[in-house]
Amino acid sequence: MAAYQEPLRAPTIKDVAALAGVGVKTVSRVLNDEPHVRPELRSRVLEAVASLKYRRNTIASSIRRLDQRTASIGLVVEDLANPFAAQLTRMVQDHARERRHLVLVGSSDGAPEQERELVAEFCSRRVDGLLVVPSGGDQSYLEAERERGTPVVFVDRPGRRVKADAVVSDNEQGVRQAVRHLAEHGHRRIAYLGDRQSVYTAAQRLAGYRAGMKELGVAEPQARTGLRDSASAQQAALDVLDTEPTALICGNNLITAGAVHAMQQRGVRDRVALVGFDDLELADLLRPALTVIAQDIAAIGRRAADLLFQRLERRDGGPYQRVIVPVALTPRGSGEIPTDGQGR
Amino acid sequence: MAAYQEPLRAPTIKDVAALAGVGVKTVSRVLNDEPHVRPELRSRVLEAVASLKYRRNTIASSIRRLDQRTASIGLVVEDLANPFAAQLTRMVQDHARERRHLVLVGSSDGAPEQERELVAEFCSRRVDGLLVVPSGGDQSYLEAERERGTPVVFVDRPGRRVKADAVVSDNEQGVRQAVRHLAEHGHRRIAYLGDRQSVYTAAQRLAGYRAGMKELGVAEPQARTGLRDSASAQQAALDVLDTEPTALICGNNLITAGAVHAMQQRGVRDRVALVGFDDLELADLLRPALTVIAQDIAAIGRRAADLLFQRLERRDGGPYQRVIVPVALTPRGSGEIPTDGQGR
DNA sequence: TCTTATCTTGACAACGTGATCGACAACGTG
DNA sequence: CACGTTGTCGATCACGTTGTCAAGATAAGA
Numbered sequence: 001m002a003a004y005q006e007p008l009r010a011p012t013i014k015d016v017a018a019l020a021g022v023g024v025k026t027v028s029r030v031l032n033d034e035p036h037v038r039p040e041l042r043s044r045v046l047e048a049v050a051s052l053k054y055r056r057n058t059i060a061s062s063i064r065r066l067d068q069r070t071a072s073i074g075l076v077v078e079d080l081a082n083p084f085a086a087q088l089t090r091m092v093q094d095h096a097r098e099r100r101h102l103v104l105v106g107s108s109d110g111a112p113e114q115e116r117e118l119v120a121e122f123c124s125r126r127v128d129g130l131l132v133v134p135s136g137g138d139q140s141y142l143e144a145e146r147e148r149g150t151p152v153v154f155v156d157r158p159g160r161r162v163k164a165d166a167v168v169s170d171n172e173q174g175v176r177q178a179v180r181h182l183a184e185h186g187h188r189r190i191a192y193l194g195d196r197q198s199v200y201t202a203a204q205r206l207a208g209y210r211a212g213m214k215e216l217g218v219a220e221p222q223a224r225t226g227l228r229d230s231a232s233a234q235q236a237a238l239d240v241l242d243t244e245p246t247a248l249i250c251g252n253n254l255i256t257a258g259a260v261h262a263m264q265q266r267g268v269r270d271r272v273a274l275v276g277f278d279d280l281e282l283a284d285l286l287r288p289a290l291t292v293i294a295q296d297i298a299a300i301g302r303r304a305a306d307l308l309f310q311r312l313e314r315r316d317g318g319p320y321q322r323v324i325v326p327v328a329l330t331p332r333g334s335g336e337i338p339t340d341g342q343g344r
Numbered sequence: 345m346a347a348y349q350e351p352l353r354a355p356t357i358k359d360v361a362a363l364a365g366v367g368v369k370t371v372s373r374v375l376n377d378e379p380h381v382r383p384e385l386r387s388r389v390l391e392a393v394a395s396l397k398y399r400r401n402t403i404a405s406s407i408r409r410l411d412q413r414t415a416s417i418g419l420v421v422e423d424l425a426n427p428f429a430a431q432l433t434r435m436v437q438d439h440a441r442e443r444r445h446l447v448l449v450g451s452s453d454g455a456p457e458q459e460r461e462l463v464a465e466f467c468s469r470r471v472d473g474l475l476v477v478p479s480g481g482d483q484s485y486l487e488a489e490r491e492r493g494t495p496v497v498f499v500d501r502p503g504r505r506v507k508a509d510a511v512v513s514d515n516e517q518g519v520r521q522a523v524r525h526l527a528e529h530g531h532r533r534i535a536y537l538g539d540r541q542s543v544y545t546a547a548q549r550l551a552g553y554r555a556g557m558k559e560l561g562v563a564e565p566q567a568r569t570g571l572r573d574s575a576s577a578q579q580a581a582l583d584v585l586d587t588e589p590t591a592l593i594c595g596n597n598l599i600t601a602g603a604v605h606a607m608q609q610r611g612v613r614d615r616v617a618l619v620g621f622d623d624l625e626l627a628d629l630l631r632p633a634l635t636v637i638a639q640d641i642a643a644i645g646r647r648a649a650d651l652l653f654q655r656l657e658r659r660d661g662g663p664y665q666r667v668i669v670p671v672a673l674t675p676r677g678s679g680e681i682p683t684d685g686q687g688r
Numbered sequence: 689t690c691t692t693a694t695c696t697t698g699a700c701a702a703c704g705t706g707a708t709c710g711a712c713a714a715c716g717t718g
Numbered sequence: 719c720a721c722g723t724t725g726t727c728g729a730t731c732a733c734g735t736t737g738t739c740a741a742g743a744t745a746a747g748a
Contacts, residue, residue, distance in 0.1 A: 013734065014734080024698080024699095024734090025698055025700095026696090028737095036696055036697085037696075038697090055467055058468040058469050059403040060703095061736070062403065062735090063703050064735045064736040066703095070403065080433050081430050081431045087425045089425075090423065094451075097450070102450070102469065103450070105433070107434060107438075120399065123399055124400055125403055144397050257625075260629050281625045282601060282625065357704065361728090368706095369707090369729085370728070372705070373706095375705095380727085381727085401703095403705095407705075408705045408706040409705085409706065412733085
């Protein structure tokens with residue numbers, strides 16, 4: 001009469017208790033490393049756990065726990081396949097692991113609707129905290145979650161119409177620095193290619209470009225914005241190259257890729273200087289190697305995770321912070337091409 | 345006497361029921377789209393849900409549900425920051441979203457121990473299924489999960505000592521094809537740089553190289569293996585280049601990067617042909633542009649997700665499958681450099 | 689020895705939800 | 719009208735776990 005078929009039911013704390021000949025609470029105590037259990041009972045419980053291959057049901061545990069914590073956090077990025085997001089996710093996950101937390105991820109594709117949907121799903125799973133790369137629109141919908149005790153930290157861009165911490169790169173300084181760097185190599189005809197200005201980072205970077213050009217004393221800087229992908233960036237770059245700039249600054253990695261293609265097409269990769277925002281895999285293998293404004297993704301991930309876990313651990317909170325992480329101009333060649341006198 | 349402070353407690357189905365003046369089960373019915381609820385009550389419930397900003401507690405729901413499903417899956421990759429893993433994760437997440445599932449991710453760093461730990465955490469959260477890029481060691485520990493009804497699908501490499509589906513690239517054919525391709529351009533002195541053979545994909549690719557060289561009639565192919573990162577690959581490539589091969593095949597993207605660096609250092613980027621396994625961002629912008637054996641990551645992700653959800657939906661299962669996804673040799677220039685007569 | 693404090697233990701309630709089941713109303717049929 | 723059927727609804731239980739609490743055992747102090 002022995003059970004022939006595996007019951008296909010995971011063993012519970014009750015099964016463990018029965019096998020060890022103790023009460024369920026004692027098993028619970030052992031599993032949670034609570035004191036006041038005789039060593040003998042403890043080892044009997046552990047034996048039972050091992051022989052049944054028992055694995056505690058964390059989600060059942062979390063609904064009963066007083067703090068309701070699930071030891072998980074949610075991360076919403078724009079596109080997981082983008083190297084920036086991928087590295088960020090990796091960093092966040094590393095820091096979460098240190099705190100024995102798991103990470104739920106999702107890509108919003110820059111669509112506010114998908115962002116909301118993901119956040120809703122995460123909250124429905126009762127994540128302890130949220131890290132969000134906000135898309136357009138506003139994040140006021142997050143206010144409700146915050147009030148219920150789910151801390152939110154924005155990454156890469158600040159959220160709109162909601163009180164929360166944010167960790168962002170120093171976009172403006174980065175581009176400004178790039179302009180100065182190019183100027184030091186004699187450039188004045190520096191064109192800029194950027195994403196649409198409704199994207200926070202794009203607006204900041206454009207501002208940096210304008211400020212830098214103003215410093216340079218150039219009255220009419222040449223900026224093209226609204227570039228959403230490599231293809232449109234390539235086309236825009238072709239157009240811009242026709243006006244014979246001596247240098248280009250690209251607002252993100254997709255645009256940089258498009259611009260390099262365009263320069264290749266025009267045969268000016270060695271003549272027109274180029275500085276791109278965001279580092280790229282193989283950037284140092286291009287000829288000329290790519291000079292970039294590199295974001296410190298490790299620092300961003302670390303600061304964001306730290307802020308989130310601080311809010312989680314210390315219930316009180318304190319004032320909301322905006323952390324600005326420095327970027328680093330990394331000269332590799334393409335940004336150090338001198339003007340050949342064709343500049344004005 | 346109104347509550348001044350927000351209770352900081354998420355509203356429950358009970359609160360909704362009270363506000364709507366109905367029983368909890370009626371609320372449950374509405375939330376789960378069950379029949380037998382008068383339209384009038386339904387709308388009253390929905391109103392209450394909206395005004396309380398109620399959000400169903402999915403994890404509480406899942407412990408009560410008969411099927412115990414949590415609508416979440418776990419994904420273990422080697423390194424989330426690696427483009428291959430990042431794109432795979434994105435694909436998996438897209439397919440999971442279609443089925444209204446969430447994705448928990450983690451990086452094993454190729455350490456069997458971390459892999460087990462992640463799987464344990466995922467199972468403790470009662471994920472409905474697992475997608476695993478297995479590291480070394482064996483995956484027999486997963487047998488227990490499988491028996492409890494958690495389907496597992498291996499990705500990129502098959503698991504060892506456990507019955508489960510697997511979706512892998514046609515590594516051997518890929519490298520074999522690369523050898524043929526190079527041979528068509530006159531090469532016979534083709535060297536190979538690979539990861540350590542204990543990694544399944546590395547072994548397969550090396551086998552492809554050997555088979556291809558045998559076809560070519562080359563008795564003593566030159567292969568260097570055990571390369572774990574770009575730096576060691578670069579050093580190995582420098583050594584190999586000293587033996588004056590006319591072409592190189594690199595076993596993965598890290599090795600390719602190292603090799604290109606080495607060729608740059610030796611000034612032979614235009615003379616020695618190169619084919620790399622795995623596509624790279626900007627591969628088409630290098631000079632010469634990089635010829636690669638590209639894995640169809642979208643197909644891998646889709647097939648793996650499909651297999652997993654099939655097992656989830658149809659309880660029966662059926663025989664375990666090994667899906668082999670074709671790879672595509674993508675000529676861009678570096679693999680089409682002809683021999684200049686220096687070959688034997 | 690008794691008293692008091694501390695340790696050890698398990699019965700029971702409770703978390704937020706879905707499942708069961710019985711109560712009741714509305715309907716159709718004879 | 720009596721009857722069965724179907725639709726509607728909520729009280730109650732159950733899921734696997736932890737919190738509460740009281741009872742018994744043991745140790746410490748007088």
